[in-house]
Amino acid sequence: MIASGESTVAPAYFLRRLLMTRLNSLALVERCTDKLIMKDFLAEADIPMTAYTPAKKSLDLKRVSKELKLPLVLKDRKNSGGRGTIVSSNLEEIEKNLSADRLLEKYVNAPEASVESFIHDRKILFTNMTQYFKKGEVNIVPANFKKAEINRILELNAKVLEALKIKWGVTHLEVYRSKIGPLFGEIALRPPGGYIMDLISLSYGFNAWEAFLDLEMGLAPQVKRPNDLYSAAVLLHPGEGTLLKITGWEKVLANSAVVKHRLKVKEGERIGPRKAVSEEVGHISLRASFHPALIDAVSAVEESLKFSIRKDNQ
Numbered sequence: 001m002i003a004s005g006e007s008t009v010a011p012a013y014f015l016r017r018l019l020m021t022r023l024n025s026l027a028l029v030e031r032c033t034d035k036l037i038m039k040d041f042l043a044e045a046d047i048p049m050t051a052y053t054p055a056k057k058s059l060d061l062k063r064v065s066k067e068l069k070l071p072l073v074l075k076d077r078k079n080s081g082g083r084g085t086i087v088s089s090n091l092e093e094i095e096k097n098l099s100a101d102r103l104l105e106k107y108v109n110a111p112e113a114s115v116e117s118f119i120h121d122r123k124i125l126f127t128n129m130t131q132y133f134k135k136g137e138v139n140i141v142p143a144n145f146k147k148a149e150i151n152r153i154l155e156l157n158a159k160v161l162e163a164l165k166i167k168w169g170v171t172h173l174e175v176y177r178s179k180i181g182p183l184f185g186e187i188a189l190r191p192p193g194g195y196i197m198d199l200i201s202l203s204y205g206f207n208a209w210e211a212f213l214d215l216e217m218g219l220a221p222q223v224k225r226p227n228d229l230y231s232a233a234v235l236l237h238p239g240e241g242t243l244l245k246i247t248g249w250e251k252v253l254a255n256s257a258v259v260k261h262r263l264k265v266k267e268g269e270r271i272g273p274r275k276a277v278s279e280e281v282g283h284i285s286l287r288a289s290f291h292p293a294l295i296d297a298v299s300a301v302e303e304s305l306k307f308s309i310r311k312d313n314q
């Protein structure tokens, strides 16, 4: 019983308890799946993060909005993929959506990154840093940030894992690369989405999914570093509407940096709104020996691929 996605972390815990298999503590599962419990616990452990407050109905929103400033971020305590997250300066809209199941955060205006850790026997065997090159659209592995920034982010990651006392598994920690230093976003006790596991496999030359299964079974996986390749995943979603035409797909396939591709829609089909990051209509994985070459290949793919969409009201 192994959880590979956010919605299965808590159910897998309860099923494992029934099956009497190796278990994390319920406290750890809650700290990694409920953003409010997570932040309360990690704030106590001096982890830097943006200001937040429980979003209960009785909240004095006028006072809180003065403290946290606008826009505010209202999000579900338990959810993923950005589902249900509202970023708004409209206090009426926020007020309407206040709920004990949500929290309110100060908006952070900074690029983002994530750290994936492979943990065995309480030790971090391997970490990867992912650059959210275009949030929700392009992920790059590994991030090519300056050494000093990488070290600060890795220190933050190690401090979070230490505070949570994670014994095994793959974790996915998100950070905001703020000017004053990395700010903790959230941590998940499961592999990342956004094809990051595939990118780890492509860049480092070991199968990240196999390594994940090894960790879950209590085995030490073969993980390699340092990496010698860069890889990127381009997640496709042209917006809601009817897909009239796709052009440039052959050009994408002819690009020598493209190593994997999948298109899940056909011309004439209706594409729904992207309610979560995972609701893409296809993706393209690319690999290159150098970061600039990878960026060039990503741009070439983006420039050649065109989706023509008819919006519902047109």
Ligand SMILES: Nc1ncnc2c1ncn2[C@@H]1O[C@H](COP(=O)(O)OP(=O)(O)OP(=O)(O)O)[C@@H](O)[C@H]1O
Residues within 6 Å of the ligand: 050, 073, 075, 079, 080, 081, 082, 083, 085, 105, 106, 107, 108, 109, 112, 135, 174, 185, 186, 277
């Ligand atoms: N306080 C904030 N300031 C700025 N942006 C935010 C904030 N909170 C959330 N976001 C934006 O929304 C995204 C999703 O938020 P968050 O990670 O909290 O929710 P999630 O549902 O777990 O999403 P995911 O599963 O994609 O990580 C963040 O990666 C970020 O881009």
Ligand SMILES: [Mg+2]
Residues within 6 Å of the ligand: 081, 174, 185, 186
């Ligand atoms: Mg997140």
